[in-house]
Amino acid sequence: MTTSTVKRAPRLRPQRRSLTKPRRSPLLTALTLIVLVYSLAPLAWLFINATKTQADLFASFGLWFGGDFALWDNIQQTLAYDDGVFGRWFANTVLYVVAGAGGATFLAVLGGYALAKFDFPGRRGVFALVIGAVAVPGTALAVPTFLMFSQMGLTNTPWAVIIPSLISPFGLYLMWVFAAESIPAELLEAARMDGAGEFRTFFQISLPLLAPGTVTVLLFTTVATWNNYFLPLIMLRDSDWYPLTLGLNAWNAQASTAGGEAIFNLVITGSLLTILPLLAAFLLLQRYWQSGLTLGSVKE
Template sequence: MSSPATTVSRPASVAADSPGSPPRLRSSRKRAEGRRPRRSVLLTLLTGLVLLYSLVPLAWLVISATKTQEGLARSFGLWFSGDFALWDNIRETLTYQDGVFTRWLLNTLLYVVAGAGGATLLAVLGGYALAKFTFPGKRAVFAVVIGAVAVPGTALAVPTFLMFSKMGLTNTPWAVIIPSLISPFGLYLMWVFATEAVPDELLEAARIDGASEVRTFFQVVLPLLAPGIVTVLLFTMVATWNNYFLPLIMLKDPDWYPLTLGLHSWNEQAATAGGEAVFNLVITGSLITIVPLIAAFLLLQKYWQSGLAAGSVKE
């Protein structure tokens, strides 16, 4: 007669991966997984300082936009004055000098759509070609792109002005749009992104199925490059929207001014003989100017973040 089988229960902290393997303690793993990350006081302070540095000018801009011209002089910069004049300032900004602010806004949108949009398109095409095709002189192109990234735009301003002056394009929108089409950093970013985001096996499969290079690019490659495209678009859009020096040397007609140059001309009125000080309109116009940029970053945030993180983890 056989003795009844006895069941021995293992402690909760002991487990085995497979039959016959020695038991393994899990308590240390659970403690490690449940342990909170260490908090660095120094890192927290530095992050707080960066946050303060970023938000204080924005808070000053929002608060100052609610003040009248007289309220700006008699009140503290980071606090409201007695009169809340935000809506009056917005209305006056849009109607001052026969509504020229609206014209400047439309000019800026034109430069962004044509310049930043064209720069993004060229960066996508060039970056994909450099990443997935082999051709003579590819190393030389890489060296030129890296060199162009290192050259500041101000160093090319005078040669660009002289060239466009010979061509008769100064004081026209083309003098701002054409230089904006070239984005060495955007090209380099798309080059790196396309190298990691587009598998070579997927391209070979599309070609074996009989797809042309154009069809492969638009139906296979573009969806994979979407995060990188959004990232490059945001960078070029911000650069074109905030562009000041190039329009300053290229444009003389106020009707073609972008917002940056137009608001600067309003700001300089106070320094001219008989000029009218409209600092409240300059501040309100600056607030209106940054609203589209903030909205674009918030709406495209997830694509932008995924585009920056692409290629950071090697599988």
């Protein structure tokens, strides 16, 4: 057999993988821009008008700056107006968030972990109850809650705002699902075989694994408590216990009262100062929030 008769195997040329560019959709781009403008326009309007004086608010275009840049003067006047009551309202809001949202998050973590990792009679009933509670709006429970707290003598006190904020059905359901996906049952069994009790297993092993979900629930409850308006409105009469939402509304209502002083520039500046802590919380905890939302979306 000569070498000429030997058929050489064809060489396989390495195929180059063509990286196809994602298709561009003009419609999707336009919708994204509309949503972006819709989201950022109120923030831009708030910041721009917080730099204006009372006179410039009505003498200039709403989405452009006025003649004088009065942001720092407005901040000083906001903090000093009415003997610095804005600072007290801010402290009240922080109190309601720390006690209410923090307590709601802790209870949601405990309840979600117990429902996900322990089997007990009535577990399905609890699941149905939690799902039903998620569907009930908070405003529907405000009046019955007021009547109950009025009989107990807790209205016009911080407890009337803190105690209802401790219940978060959505947070409980979210932690239930999160704990079921993020904590392996084998890890808990290994800890129990090593002699660890349930409290030690929870705080030293399970709780660090629940950190992304905990931060996610904390963000949701913090925003809900920080922006809560209707519950403090019906529970509180003393302005010294007002949160920021109720206090700024009282300032805004001064213009419509007999002999009241219109301080719209301070209301706008106070609103800007009110949202800054929420923006900071989202920016600082964003990575935990995103990982908490995406956990369990992909299963092996």
